[in-house]
Amino acid sequence: MSNREIYLDYAATAPLDPRVAAAMRECMEHEFGNPSSLHAAGRRARALVEAARASVAARVGAASDRIVFTSGATESNNLALQGVLRRSRNRRVHLVTSRIEHKSVLDVARALHASGVAVTYVPATAGGWVEPERVVEAIDDDTQLVSIMHVNNETGVIQDVGAIGEACRARGVLFHVDAAQSVGKLPLALAQAPIDLCSLTAHKLCGPKGVGALYLAPRVTLAPQIHGGEQEHGLRAGTVATHQVVGMGTAYELADPAREAPHLAALRDRLWQELAVIEGARANGDPQRRAAHVLNVTFPGVDGESLRFAMPDVCVSAGSACAADSPEASHVLTGMGLSDVLAGSSLRLSVGRFTTEDDVVTAAARVAAAVARLRWLARSAPAWCSA
Amino acid sequence: MEYSSAVERHFAAPKKARELPGGSAGLVAGEAEDRTLHVWVRFQLQVVDGVVAAAGFQAYGCPHTVAAASAVAEWLEGRPLAEARKLDVKAVCAELEVPVEKLGKLLRIEDAVAACCQ
Numbered sequence: 446m447s448n449r450e451i452y453l454d455y456a457a458t459a460p461l462d463p464r465v466a467a468a469m470r471e472c473m474e475h476e477f478g479n480p481s482s483l484h485a486a487g488r489r490a491r492a493l494v495e496a497a498r499a500s501v502a503a504r505v506g507a508a509s510d511r512i513v514f515t516s517g518a519t520e521s522n523n524l525a526l527q528g529v530l531r532r533s534r535n536r537r538v539h540l541v542t543s544r545i546e547h548k549s550v551l552d553v554a555r556a557l558h559a560s561g562v563a564v565t566y567v568p569a570t571a572g573g574w575v576e577p578e579r580v581v582e583a584i585d586d587d588t589q590l591v592s593i594m595h596v597n598n599e600t601g602v603i604q605d606v607g608a609i610g611e612a613c614r615a616r617g618v619l620f621h622v623d624a625a626q627s628v629g630k631l632p633l634a635l636a637q638a639p640i641d642l643c644s645l646t647a648h649k650l651c652g653p654k655g656v657g658a659l660y661l662a663p664r665v666t667l668a669p670q671i672h673g674g675e676q677e678h679g680l681r682a683g684t685v686a687t688h689q690v691v692g693m694g695t696a697y698e699l700a701d702p703a704r705e706a707p708h709l710a711a712l713r714d715r716l717w718q719e720l721a722v723i724e725g726a727r728a729n730g731d732p733q734r735r736a737a738h739v740l741n742v743t744f745p746g747v748d749g750e751s752l753r754f755a756m757p758d759v760c761v762s763a764g765s766a767c768a769a770d771s772p773e774a775s776h777v778l779t780g781m782g783l784s785d786v787l788a789g790s791s792l793r794l795s796v797g798r799f800t801t802e803d804d805v806v807t808a809a810a811r812v813a814a815a816v817a818r819l820r821w822l823a824r825s826a827p828a829w830c831s832a
Numbered sequence: 833m834e835y836s837s838a839v840e841r842h843f844a845a846p847k848k849a850r851e852l853p854g855g856s857a858g859l860v861a862g863e864a865e866d867r868t869l870h871v872w873v874r875f876q877l878q879v880v881d882g883v884v885a886a887a888g889f890q891a892y893g894c895p896h897t898v899a900a901a902s903a904v905a906e907w908l909e910g911r912p913l914a915e916a917r918k919l920d921v922k923a924v925c926a927e928l929e930v931p932v933e934k935l936g937k938l939l940r941i942e943d944a945v946a947a948c949c950q
Binding site for chain 1 (some may be wrong): 867
């Protein structure tokens with residue numbers, strides 16, 4: 446078995462598509478103008494930005510003027526939550542979200558709570574699903590915003606944002622969706638969807654890091670979070686990073702869910718077929734509701750940090766981080782009912798455009814070997830290590 | 833998380849990760865755990881004339897735990913049991929460049945060795 450590096454962490458980030466790199470290079474080498482400038486160089490840069498905006502809008506089924514470029518989905522989530530909830534003064538404001546959101550939503554929710562915003566965290570089922578009825582139950586007269594991710598970043602479980610959005614519309618509550626993991630993997634038609642704000646990223650679909658966007662439905666107004674210019678409809682001050690935006694536009698042109706999702710699902714299923722033979726291995730998240738590119742697996746009796754360390758040439762992520770004296774178990778997996786120990790015995794494996802069948806088969810063999818070695822190192826360990 | 837080359841070496845090839853043959857006179861074993869920290873370690877020591885002639889270990893936990901247990905098992909061999917009792921795992925942590933936040937886990941190694949020496 447060779448020691449070649451195998452990348453199965455597309456849910457964290459994806460390699461830059463060479464066609465994206467070529468478009469960015471062309472822009473950087475020849476179009477340095479400030480897209481806000483009125484002279485010829487500025488107008489050419491502006492045209493590139495608007496072409497990219499049109500590409501992003503087309504991929505998510507929205508009008509171009511509804512797309513605001515940001516530095517990434519984290520900034521988009523910040524702008525959405527803070528932009529909506531910091532508009533109101535002198536009245537109770539309520540946010541509804543779930544316990545299994547990305548940190549870029551949960552940490553913002555915590556910060557908002559510290560400044561007086563009431564927050565309700567809806568739990569997930571054992572299958573990692575946020576039941577729309579539970580979200581609806583949490584809405585009260587002061588609720589201004591509901592924020593639920595489309596595809597969970599750890600389990601790949603797809604949430605029913607259509608049903609949740611319809612319920613929000615019926616109650617006059619704005620609905621924000623973090624689509625960082627779904628865009629390019631699932632079809633989006635935001636103009637027709639009951640979604641008011643949607644966070645988008647570029648780097649998870651083979652685009653550049655450092656750029657993203659926020660979709661805003663026509664009736665939505667926001668309080669800007671960055672001041673210092675009128676760029677991006679006055680919602681996001683700062684010189685637009687033309688080459689980054691051009692890269693995002695090209696990435697969105699290339700990322701066609703209809704073409705890529707079947708390939709990704711076949712790879713993910715083959716990966717699970719290989720891993721499922723490992724004694725005790727179990728996939729997390731409702732298999733009927735999972736996006737094509739993510740597989741989260743628990744290997745009881747194995748510490749996740751040691752498992753990753755034992756196979757450095759297999760690039761995967763933990764279901765939990767063990768970065769401190771007290772292991773921080775994945776809030777997503779524990780939120781689905783897994784114990785801290787089992788959450789810490791989990792790996793997230795995610796496939797993408799450049800993953801091959803040989804990659805997943807070879808990676809699974811390395812995982813199996815590492816699991817076997819670590820279990821042997823702890824062969825007399827007490828039962829709690831596997832429960 | 834950063835790992836020193838010593839941690840990498842011990843984790844990749846822990847020489848004393850083995851089972852000492854049971855039933856022999858002078859074979860002692862001890863273990864310790866902390867469920868909240870997700871760590872369990874077990875040592876076996878073959879003691880001959882008050883000296884640790886051979887050591888073996890098992891470990892469940894993070895790479896630093898496995899590496900430190902391996903380093904301690906190597907350190908124990910050839911030492912009088914009285915000296916083994918004085919194991920200072922903090923010195924091992926320093927040698928392996930273990931982050932200070934991992935010390936709580938690695939103190940269980942001291943406990944396991946102490947259990948062997950009772």
